[in-house]
Amino acid sequence: MHMRASDHPVGPRTIPVRIILEDPASLNEDGSDTAEHEVMAAEGEHLLEVALRAGVNIEHACGGVCACSTCHVYIEDGDDALSEPTEMEEDRVEEAPGLQINSRLSCQCDIVRPPADGGPIVMRVPAWNRNAVKEVPH
């Protein structure tokens, strides 16, 4: 599925993001069992595109337009660096299996500032959640 890229200019990649995979073999593009990636991201990027760039295949059935919940992740640290969830995201994320208090949809998590403690932003990708698409816009 084609993915929505950031629709605004992004800055230099100075913000560390740690991506922890609960099921690395199915999430790593190269099939490896590497369970942690540390990459640099820019203000203006969203976490889904950061993960995809790092070779982590988070499912994104709706293409990043907040119409599914397949890009569900847990934010374990650095949530002060991310955009606040919208009501639409809150409604969608409630459909995700394994919902937790720190659940977010990675395509909706724009990096808006560096984390106050210098980072990294830490996101955990849950062991696979099956396609929870309700409707896909045409």
Ligand code: FES
């Ligand atoms: S990819 Fe569908 S909500 Fe994020």
